[in-house]
Amino acid sequence: MAQVVVVGSCMTDLVSCTTRLPKPGETVIGHKFFIGFGGKGANQCVQAARLGAKTSMICEVGKDSFGNEYIENFKRNEISTEFVGQTEDAATGAASIIVNSEGENVIVIVPGANLLVDSEDLKRAADVICKAKVIVCQLEITPATSLEALKMAHASGVKTLFNPAPAQADLHPQFYTLSDIFCCNETEAEILTGLPVGNPEDAGKVGSLLLERGCKLVIVTLGAEGCVMISKEDPIPKHVAAGKVKAMDTTGAGDSFVGALAFYLAYYPNLSMEEMIRKSNFIASVSVQAPGTQSSYPYRKDLPRDLF
Numbered sequence: 001m002a003q004v005v006v007v008g009s010c011m012t013d014l015v016s017c018t019t020r021l022p023k024p025g026e027t028v029i030g031h032k033f034f035i036g037f038g039g040k041g042a043n044q045c046v047q048a049a050r051l052g053a054k055t056s057m058i059c060e061v062g063k064d065s066f067g068n069e070y071i072e073n074f075k076r077n078e079i080s081t082e083f084v085g086q087t088e089d090a091a092t093g094a095a096s097i098i099v100n101s102e103g104e105n106v107i108v109i110v111p112g113a114n115l116l117v118d119s120e121d122l123k124r125a126a127d128v129i130c131k132a133k134v135i136v137c138q139l140e141i142t143p144a145t146s147l148e149a150l151k152m153a154h155a156s157g158v159k160t161l162f163n164p165a166p167a168q169a170d171l172h173p174q175f176y177t178l179s180d181i182f183c184c185n186e187t188e189a190e191i192l193t194g195l196p197v198g199n200p201e202d203a204g205k206v207g208s209l210l211l212e213r214g215c216k217l218v219i220v221t222l223g224a225e226g227c228v229m230i231s232k233e234d235p236i237p238k239h240v241a242a243g244k245v246k247a248m249d250t251t252g253a254g255d256s257f258v259g260a261l262a263f264y265l266a267y268y269p270n271l272s273m274e275e276m277i278r279k280s281n282f283i284a285s286v287s288v289q290a291p292g293t294q295s296s297y298p299y300r301k302d303l304p305r306d307l308f
Contacts, residue, residue, distance in 0.1 A: 002056035003266040005132040007149040008041015009114040009140035011093040012066040038293040040138040047259025056080040060113040066092035083125040103247040117141040130156035133266035150178040167191035177214035203228035204237025242281040252293035257284040
């Protein structure tokens with residue numbers, strides 16, 4: 001039985017590498033192009049699986065070549081495809097990504113089949129959702145479906161990890177109260193609260209505000225600066241720094257972090273949250289040192305033994 005269940009998105013990444021990002025209306029010449037596997041849900045599931053988690057993905061892809069390839073990708077990563085639907089009503093989701101030489105990126109996503117994940121998909125997967133240790137949700141599928149998945153998990157006592165990405169300013173209030181762990185980055189935090197986040201102190205203020213909305217524990221990720229965590233039990237913000245590395249491509253680093261955190265929540269529940277975050281920071285920092293999204297995610301065998 002899957003210990004980590006992800007209800008979320010699959011995207012085919014179409015990646016162009018350039019020395020700098022184009023300005024509006026400008027054409028720049030790139031030096032590399034490749035197609036990869038992405039989508040927040042699938043990314044998070046793949047990272048958890050590569051660390052050794054038994055995982056199941058609940059999602060929709062198109063009946064097209066990208067969809068067929070995605071199902072094979074799940075199988076290669078030993079992720080259960082029992083609840084991966086294939087539809088003729090929409091294309092597999094796609095993301096156009098431009099990455100500059102500093103590893104910064106701009107991304108346009110076309111959700112496609114991801115928006116067809118619905119209540120019926122959740123009902124079919126009810127047993128696996130309700131028997132998991134951790135369920136992970138985001139907002140690249142219809143928000144109502146993510147909310148329903150969180151309700152199902154919450155009612156069964158399954159730990160809920162919610163990543164409000166891409167963020168919505170008018171997020172349904174139940175997302176806050178149903179999330180055991182609410183994990184957002186600086187941009188998402190600002191969209192949700194209206195407060196800009198430029199440093200750990202700002203992140204702490206945002207975290208306090210999100211606790212007032214009903215969150216139990218908030219993590220604000222800060223890229224190279226690590227994370228700030230704050231909880232109802234310990235309302236003093238705590239900055240968990242990340243090690244310094246030379247970033248090649250930051251695409252998907254946040255998803256690597258969330259997938260790693262889901263793994264630790266499921267398999268090492270007795271670790272302190274600070275320790276889980278520290279280990280997840282390390283894994284995400286490994287991912288930014290290689291190109292691509294899932295292609296950059298480390299496997300357990302390639303990581304230091306003290307992480308496990």
